Amino acid sequence: MTDLPARRLLLVHAHPDDESINNGATMARYAAEGALVTLVTCTLGEEGEVIPPGLAHLAPDREDRLGDHRVGELAAAMKELGVTDHRFLGGPGRFRDSGMMGAEQNGREGAFWNTDVDTAAPYLVEVIRETRPQVLITYDPDGGYGHPDHIQAHRVAARAAELAADAAYRSDLGPAHTIGKIYWNRIPRPVAEAAFARLRAEGTRFPGVAETGDLPGVVDESLITTEIDGGTVWAARKTAAMRAHATQIAVDGPFFALSNDLGQPIFTTEYYQLVRGAPGAPAGARENDLFAGVTA
Numbered sequence: 001m002t003d004l005p006a007r008r009l010l011l012v013h014a015h016p017d018d019e020s021i022n023n024g025a026t027m028a029r030y031a032a033e034g035a036l037v038t039l040v041t042c043t044l045g046e047e048g049e050v051i052p053p054g055l056a057h058l059a060p061d062r063e064d065r066l067g068d069h070r071v072g073e074l075a076a077a078m079k080e081l082g083v084t085d086h087r088f089l090g091g092p093g094r095f096r097d098s099g100m101m102g103a104e105q106n107g108r109e110g111a112f113w114n115t116d117v118d119t120a121a122p123y124l125v126e127v128i129r130e131t132r133p134q135v136l137i138t139y140d141p142d143g144g145y146g147h148p149d150h151i152q153a154h155r156v157a158a159r160a161a162e163l164a165a166d167a168a169y170r171s172d173l174g175p176a177h178t179i180g181k182i183y184w185n186r187i188p189r190p191v192a193e194a195a196f197a198r199l200r201a202e203g204t205r206f207p208g209v210a211e212t213g214d215l216p217g218v219v220d221e222s223l224i225t226t227e228i229d230g231g232t233v234w235a236a237r238k239t240a241a242m243r244a245h246a247t248q249i250a251v252d253g254p255f256f257a258l259s260n261d262l263g264q265p266i267f268t269t270e271y272y273q274l275v276r277g278a279p280g281a282p283a284g285a286r287e288n289d290l291f292a293g294v295t296a
């Protein structure tokens with residue numbers, strides 16, 4: 001363990017693209033600062049809708065090759081962010097993308113949503129005990145917006161954090177490790193509203209506009225404990241990483257759209273709610289470093 005970098009950050013996400021949309025600036029910053037940034041993606045996003053018409057043949061109802069393609073998109077995005085440690089939970093294709101709530105695919109054998117939390121969690125316990133992160137970033141219990149894979153990613157991350165710290169659990173997966181700080185992805189409501197106002201004023205090439213209610217993790221400002229300002233450098237890396245997910249994301253300047261073609265803002269400052277561990281900022285102030293207060 002002695003050859004690990006001093007600062008270690010773990011992110012757990014449901015699909016390729018979630019990491020760049022939510023945390024691209026944060027990942028780019030910490031990778032550049034020499035921290036170990038480990039991304040664990042739980043599915044290949046096989047059920048995603050494909051934006052470019054030329055790649056429509058990859059879709060699950062046609063050739064069903066979207067998962068493999070998205071492995072390549074994720075690798076390209078990680079290159080933009082300078083992140084070298086990215087893995088799929090249990091290896092690529094172990095758990096399949098589940099589709100939206102109520103979708104018939106969710107009941108399939110091997111679907112992430114249809115997998116027992118305690119079946120999936122040991123794969124993450126092994127990563128936690130190997131990389132020994134001081135900081136974990138994932139979604140809130142609702143997955144930010146109710147997508148089954150995002151809810152399941154939250155559950156697996158929470159369960160794995162608990163099991164990894166338990167010395168009596170599976171010593172074959174490595175020595176116990178307790179993650180000091182756990183964060184949920186957030187967007188402060190006033191920030192979201194101001195960004196949509198700007199989008200409406202400036203206009204985009206997308207035929208429609210999303211709403212604050214469509215965004216994941218939007219909460220009252222008082223819940224935000226931490227903000228990471230992407231400035232120009234990390235913000236540019238984030239946008240480049242989002243562009244790398246070309247089957248899923250179309251970028252237009254400071255805005256983007258998913259396959260629903262509804263414009264939404266790219267948040268170049270990223271926000272978090274600390275839910276475990278002591279805040280590294282005085283009461284009433286926000287942290288601007290996820291590792292604030294962390295002792296090596």
Ligand SMILES: [Zn+2]
Pocket residue numbers: 014015018147150
């Ligand atoms: Zn997702």
